[in-house]
Amino acid sequence: MTKLMRRAGAEFAGTAFLVMAVVGSGVMASRLSPNDVGLQLLQNSLATGAALVALIVALQPVSASFNPVVTLAERALGMIGTRAALALIGAQFLGGLAGTVLANLMFDVGPVTFSGHERAGAGLWLGEIVATAGLLLVVFGTVRSGRADRVAFAVGGYITAAYWFTSSTSFANPAVTVARTITDTFAGIAPASAPGFILAQLLGGAAGFVLVRLLYPTLVPATAMSAAEAANRKVLS
Template structure:
């Protein structure tokens, strides 16, 4: 909802300036992430299937929990897009015509996903779980600009953005390659986490037990 809604607002407020649209979209998305992670951490701040898969691979949750979270992430993303479309007077569902393809964009998604995982798990494994929200919000805001793909870095968000033909949309035909790049980035990120942070401080273990990992 934050990504799509701010994208529509940005395109309406600054219709002739794509750079300003991206700035508005990135600031709103990053700020929303900080707020949502801070508010929802005590319940669940699991918004990203790739992060959830890495958590499962690291043994931080069981398979049943991971499957449930991933299903909820995709459902929540689709619902958020529908609501954003309706808020701005658009059809609830309109398939995007915004094609995004090419090796540069796919590489951008790999890098964006690796970076996101390192920011999340690096912050947690260094014993600073309370700062994850700010780290993630800051990273995504920046990654909008330094990655060629504008950092989707999330399969659920990618699928959700296929049903809005707005600034933030992605054509359904472009989505599978983006998701594949995200999964590849997740795999690389998993091994980097294991290599860079081989031990987990007690604080991080407690956080994982409470399921507050982002």
């Protein structure tokens, strides 16, 4: 198996499990707490954040973007080539759809049930721009400052928080957005609402990319950062 095939496989599996966490926990939350939307969101956000940490830790040695916007940013930063970017993005979309189908089947709601949950409006689109820009800043700010080993916890924590501080509950991912159109459950989004969310995510990705380039113009090697941190600790001790 070629390296690109392995990377695409990791993106497929990672995105599938991420979407299963989003959709599955949404269904479970709505069944366990049918009369408390706030508690449903708490359960959904905690499950999603925890799953992200676990999946990134497990798959980061192969590939762990799980998000076309992140992959596009990697291409723009010269971290991967065009062919690899296209393969990984394709795997992410397919993995997301597979994850939704599996989650639907686990909870007996039908393999494909198009969502009727309309999500539209300037406030929600702005929420997606903010959520996606912040996600890129967290991902690449952590990686480009030489702390790639901490990105799983940074991303998991950010997404858990962004569920609550953004009006859109932070989809921040085109592959996940498309996948959530085929589940008429707590986590679903109506197919007609998806294009607006995806456009907002791309705009947020562009804004996040600009921030990353401004704040982290060069990549700090992990060894250099470790030495700097050791020196700081010595000074502070």
